[in-house]
Amino acid sequence: MDTLLPFALLCLTSFFTLTNPLSIMPIFLTMTDGFSDMERKAIVKRATIVSFITLVMFAVSGQLLF
Numbered sequence: 001m002d003t004l005l006p007f008a009l010l011c012l013t014s015f016f017t018l019t020n021p022l023s024i025m026p027i028f029l030t031m032t033d034g035f036s037d038m039e040r041k042a043i044v045k046r047a048t049i050v051s052f053i054t055l056v057m058f059a060v061s062g063q064l065l066f
Helices: 004-019 021-031 037-065
Strands: none
Touching: 004 021, 004 037
């Protein structure tokens, strides 16, 4: 149980660093300039799900690849 919290924090910070939302935000806002708020939310939701699935797939199959 003592190692669960540090591992969870490591996973969270790694996920945040890999996706890097602070530097991508201006690019996203520029690319979706003509979209409505609902369309932007749908794009963000889809992108978040795809990135999460991709990271989970690499986490599970990473040992096989390397």
